[in-house]
Amino acid sequence: MAVISRGFTGRGREHNPELPPGQYLTADFPVLSAGPTPDIDTADWQFGIRTDDATLHTWTWDELHALPIEDIDTDIHCVTRWSKFGTSWRGVSLDTLFAGVETSDEYVMAHSYGGYTTNVPLEDLLGGKAWIAVEFDGEPLDPEHGGPARLLIPHLYFWKSAKWIRSLEMMPSDEPGFWEQNGYNMYGDPWLEQRYW
Amino acid sequence: MTERETRDAPPHRVGLWHVGVVVSTNTETPTGRSIVVDVPGWGGNIAGQHADVRLTAPDGYQAVRSYSIASAGDGDRVQLAVDRFPTGEVSPYLVDELLPGDELELRGPLGGWFVWRPVQTESVQLIGGGSGIVPLMAMIRSHTASGSTAPFRLLYSVRTPDDAFFRSELETPTPHLDVTWLYTRRTPDGWPRPASRIALADLEASTFAASQGPAVFVCGPTGFVETVANDLVALGHDPQRVKTERFGGA
Numbered sequence: 255m256a257v258i259s260r261g262f263t264g265r266g267r268e269h270n271p272e273l274p275p276g277q278y279l280t281a282d283f284p285v286l287s288a289g290p291t292p293d294i295d296t297a298d299w300q301f302g303i304r305t306d307d308a309t310l311h312t313w314t315w316d317e318l319h320a321l322p323i324e325d326i327d328t329d330i331h332c333v334t335r336w337s338k339f340g341t342s343w344r345g346v347s348l349d350t351l352f353a354g355v356e357t358s359d360e361y362v363m364a365h366s367y368g369g370y371t372t373n374v375p376l377e378d379l380l381g382g383k384a385w386i387a388v389e390f391d392g393e394p395l396d397p398e399h400g401g402p403a404r405l406l407i408p409h410l411y412f413w414k415s416a417k418w419i420r421s422l423e424m425m426p427s428d429e430p431g432f433w434e435q436n437g438y439n440m441y442g443d444p445w446l447e448q449r450y451w
Numbered sequence: 452m453t454e455r456e457t458r459d460a461p462p463h464r465v466g467l468w469h470v471g472v473v474v475s476t477n478t479e480t481p482t483g484r485s486i487v488v489d490v491p492g493w494g495g496n497i498a499g500q501h502a503d504v505r506l507t508a509p510d511g512y513q514a515v516r517s518y519s520i521a522s523a524g525d526g527d528r529v530q531l532a533v534d535r536f537p538t539g540e541v542s543p544y545l546v547d548e549l550l551p552g553d554e555l556e557l558r559g560p561l562g563g564w565f566v567w568r569p570v571q572t573e574s575v576q577l578i579g580g581g582s583g584i585v586p587l588m589a590m591i592r593s594h595t596a597s598g599s600t601a602p603f604r605l606l607y608s609v610r611t612p613d614d615a616f617f618r619s620e621l622e623t624p625t626p627h628l629d630v631t632w633l634y635t636r637r638t639p640d641g642w643p644r645p646a647s648r649i650a651l652a653d654l655e656a657s658t659f660a661a662s663q664g665p666a667v668f669v670c671g672p673t674g675f676v677e678t679v680a681n682d683l684v685a686l687g688h689d690p691q692r693v694k695t696e697r698f699g700g701a
C-alpha cells in the first residue's frame with residue numbers, strides 16, 4: 255500500500271520489542287511545551303484533588319514530601335515519536351494520594367500551573383501506574399521538564415504526564431484537555447499508536 | 452470494538468496517508484531546503500500546522516516524522532522546509548536525497564494550537580530561531596494572501612546570513628509586516644548589532660510591547676524558545692498569549 259521512497263534505506267532495523275510502533279529511541283530529553291515555563295516557588299506550591307462533592311484534598315510541598323517517595327524506573331514515549339528508555343524518577347504514587355479520597359467519578363482532568371490541562375481515566379492513575387514526580391535522574395525536576403512537580407503516567411504518551419501539576423479534578427465523564435482539544439487522542443496508548451483524533 | 456475503542460471514538464480523524472509528488476526543491480541554507488509537494492486530496496491547511504511525512508524502504512521498513520508546513524490556505528500544494536539533523540533518519544533523506552518527481556507520503560494537517568487564522572485582527576509578534584521560521588512563514592503568507600491588515604512583526608534569529616530560510620521573500624517589503632534580523636555568530640558587513648544570542652534587550656527594541664497586547668508565536672530550538680518565552684513574561688506579556696513550539700532533531 256505504501257509507496258517505496260526511492261533511495262531510502264532507513265537506519266534502525268533492529269526490532270526492539272520495548273519500542274512502541276512508530277517510535278525511535280533518543281538519549282536526549284526533548285522539551286515540548288505550548289507556552290512559557292511557569293516559575294513556581296515550592297513555598298507557594300500546592301497540589302490538590304477535587305472530588306465530585308466539591309471537596310478539595312490538598313498537600314503542600316512539605317506535606318507531599320512527608321509521604322512515601324518511590325523510585326520509578328521506566329521508559330517514556332512522546333507522541334512526537336521519540337522514546338527514552340530507563341528514565342529514573344522519584345515521586346509519590348497516586349495510590350497514596352487517592353487513599354483518603356472518596357469518589358464515584360471515573361475520569362480525571364489534570365490541571366497545571368500555567369493553565370495546561372489533560373484528561374485521564376482514574377483507573378490509569380491507580381494500581382502503581384502513576385505518580386507525582388519531583389525528581390529526575392537524582393536531581394530536583396527542572397522547570398522546563400515540569401518542575402517542581404509533574405504528573406508521571408509512563409504507560410500513556412507523555413503529554414498525559416502534565417508538567418507543573420497543580421490539581422486533579424474528578425469528572426463524571428471524559429472531557430478533552432488541552433492537546434485533546436487540539437488534535438491529540440483522548441486516551442493516548444503508545445502501543446496502539448493513539449496519537450491523533 | 453472494545454469498550455475503550457468505543458469510548459475513544461474520535462470527533463475527527465487525521466485521515467489516511469496521501470501520496471504526494473515532489474514538484475520542486477530549493478536549497479535554503481547549507482543544511483536546509485524547502486520542498487514543494489502536490490498532494491491530491493490534501494485540501495489545505497491553517498497557517499502553523501504540521502504534517503507527518505512517511506518514508507518506506509524497499510523491505511517495508513518505515514520512518515515517520517512531523518514537519519511544520521511553510522504554506523497555508525486551500526488547495527493540494529504543500530511546502531515543507533526541513534533542516535538536516537546529522538544523526539537523524541528522515542531529515543537527511545529529505546534534504547539530500549529527495550528529487551522532483553519522487554513520491555512522498557503525507558498525513559495531516561495536524562495541530563490546532565500553534566496556528567494563526569486570517570479572521571484574527573490583533574497585532575501578531577512572530578519570533579523565530581533557525582528553521583523555527585517555517586510555521587511563522589506560513590502565518591506571514593496567510594496574512595499576505597488574505598489581505599489582512601493585522602500588524603505583523605517578525606524577529607528572526609539566525610546564526611549567519613547564510614542560515615536564513617526564505618531570505619528573499621522576507622526581504623521583499625510586505626504591507627503590515629515588519630521584519631527584524633538578528634545574527635548570533637556572524638553578521639553581514641557593517642551590521643550595527645554585533646553577533647550574539649537573542650537577549651531581553653532585543654525583544655524590548657524589536658518586538659511589540661506587552662501593553663500592545665499582541666498574540667505572540669515563538670518557534671525554534673528549545674534553548675532559544677525557553678530564553679525568549681521567559682524574557683517575554685519578564686517584559687510583562689501574558690503567558691497565555693505566548694504560544695511556543697520547540698523542536699529537537701529528527
